[in-house]
Amino acid sequence: MIERAPISADPSAKLNINVNGREAVLDVPPSKRLLHVLREDLGLTGTKRSCEMGRCGACMVLVDGKAVNSCLAMAYQCEGKSVTTIEGLSEGGLTPVQQCFLEEGGYQCGYCTPGMVVSVTAMLANDPSPSDADIEEALSGNLCRCTGYGGIWRAVKKAIELKKEQTG
């Protein structure tokens, strides 16, 4: 859950936000959705727009490490928060999760993929060896219309396996 920040009465108030490790001060209305702040004000278009009501997960980002539909978070709610987008996850090259999606064919059109990768990353950060039921719960808010989730299941299982091998 995102904690509610007080709504500023000052129209000249700025949004202080850390995005992908960089501090930003943005002149945006407090009610602007984080999705649009990212895409329009910061040009981070890896975060996708689709249902804009928190059902499809295409706009998933990490806010203070937790997976959040950026279409449901308003700018004022992100005051002082740290946001990680798909671009942030990818800064040091492909993550193991991304590598597994690539190898197992966990995507087709790719439009849901950034959100899916963010949700899987958040899930594994929280629990490195989730059960099938845990996976279903963690990813039930990410719709994929192309793959039928076959490649996504394979990618997630592979990522869990890799994590296990790494931690011995």
Added chain:
Amino acid sequence: MLLNRDTSGRRWRIRPDGPGKVTGELEYLTDLSLPNMLIGRVLRSPHPHAYIRSVDVSKALALPGVHAALTAKDVPGLNRFGIARPDYPVFCEDRVRFIGDAVAAVAAESDELAELALAAIEVDYEPLPVVDDPERAILGDSPLLYEEGNVFHRNGYKFGDIEAGFAAAAHIVEETYSTPRQMHTYMETEGGLFVPGEDGRLTAYSPTQHGFMDRMQLSRILAKPEEDIRVVSSPIGGSFGGKDELNVQPYGALLALATGRPVKLHNSRWESVRAGLKRHPMKITMKTGVDAYGRLVAHRAYVIADKGPYSTLGAEVLNFATEHVVGPYRFKAVDVDTVSAFTNNGMSGEFRGFGGNQAIFALEGQLDRLAALLGMDPWELRRRNLRRAEDPGPLGQPISVTGGAGQVWASLEGSALWRRRSEPPASAPSAPWLKRGIGAAYVMHAAGLGVGIPDPAGGRLQLRGDGKIEAFFGYEEFGQGLIASLMQMLIEMFGFAERDIVITIGDTDVVPDSGSTTASRATSMMWQSLRRLRGPFAGKLLEAASRALALPAETLAIGEDGIRGAKDGRLLLSYAALAGAAGQPIAAQTHFSYPTSPVDRVGAHYMYSYSAVAVEVEVNTLTGRVHVVDQYHAVAAGPVVNPQGYLGQIEGGSSMALGFALTEDAVMSGGHYLTKNLDTYLVPTIVEQNGAVTVDAIEELPEGDEHGPRGLGELGSVGLAPAIAEAVYQATGKRASKLPIDPALLQEPIRFN
């Protein structure tokens, strides 16, 4: 061959477009923006059916920051579009016929301002009676959408003595099947960026399934030569047929030309729902007779489709359904009558499966019901009536000969899932209200556009100055893996390395017209193109290399990185050096048409693929919910071009069939959508799709076959739905003839014994 990553070995490759997709770096056309761009929005009708008395945009135009507000009178060319028949108004002049109809469009400096401008447009409507039931629409007393009547298209097919067939039948089944208004639900809604150039040209960056078709239609609307329009159309965040027709392009193009500034449009999900295409809802009534041995002696089918207000490819979809309600079976007599009716409901149109999904759900339902009456194994009943390889097609037309029909039948018969039916369950259900059942369905599905419809194909290969082999095709990448399949064929058929190859698609300024990326045709046509290009292109490369190296061409071979010794494989000349030595571009081009059947029947198909699908379900009789536990797909579609893509088409297609069978329906009432977004329109999630999916890819083709890989893109989206309906019957004894299956049908009162 059981198809998976392990059995595919080195043929399982990472897609060239994959890294950009998993990192979010790939820019979709709706991600594009320019510093001075305007935002475009479209005003759509609030009424399903109404006269327009007047439209006044003056207040919108007076708002500071609003740069254009356009209506029908601002369209310089044809105020209509539509691939088959241009009857869809860009802007309605005097009448709206559904709630997606556009009346005006604005371009403003922000989305908020554009929305405000839409609200400032004054339209005076006079509501008309709403035609929302296709069956009533074609009765004499229905209000009319058009003076000519509400019948949009009729078709039919007959042979044999149908009455004698029914008279001789031991059993007859009569049933009416209904199918939902399924939505494509591509994750990327329609949109794009429209950029006027200083040279007077216009570039439309917007997803479509056939860039040249969009260019032609935009040319007609804008009254601007086709050469002055460039359509950039890939990559695409899903389409499934839904972006085949024009959608936002006319508005983006008109607004960009009117303002002289780039204009971006990107539909909200609700706008996509209200204006976008859906699968034609169909009601299919069948009467089918069988003799005591199980021979199908008579088959009557009546199909009525809900067209919505404009043509799209509705006639072609109905023709496809006419062909597929007959399907792969050797009926003694057939009488098919089909009609598509105009209504004020949502727009129906092209959608993966193209009328086959509805037709085959009904046809397979008949076979299962007849088997039950006969007391016969339903798969055995199919065997007794199944077409032979040399039989004509469903409409009596010659078709390409394969053994696919028998092969997929046998594969399913021998599958572990199907054999499990006759075995006692491995364990008792975990709760008394959970019931399991297994069902199967058979699919014969056509590809290509069919007789009488232009269906061009082709492509070009070129050695670039920098030594890259560039492949140009006019096909689109909407996720199916077209780029990956093309890359794989170039590597396997020519011997190039991936690093040698550059693929260029989706840009009308540089690609040849390869025809549409629809009808399960693109991979087949790329394979055909490369087969035709292999000799000429390799010949030209070797000829130039022979001159450069002063060696006989027959001692040389094309390979990874360049020209190699034919015997020892040693690299003799890199492609860059060859390009330099040749001095002029080395290229080869091919142009041909999709093969068609030699008959005089519009839309009849020549190429077919086959699949057989078995499914195990678990029905919760407390909730009425159906869970798919295990799936088996036998697929005969010729050689596997790209294993990951092939598997993905079957897994992904079947997920759409699962939604079609169990949860998906864009519900309408009185011409209004009740399901406006993904909170009520339910596509399968990972929870619904957690069962095993096994795919047996049968690659074998008859000796001397020239057609190679068959259509695959739609095949997987068909068979699971009828198989689920039969599995539900096996579990519960209840027949579902209406999709999606209503949970209320399957709910049982709790009994305490």
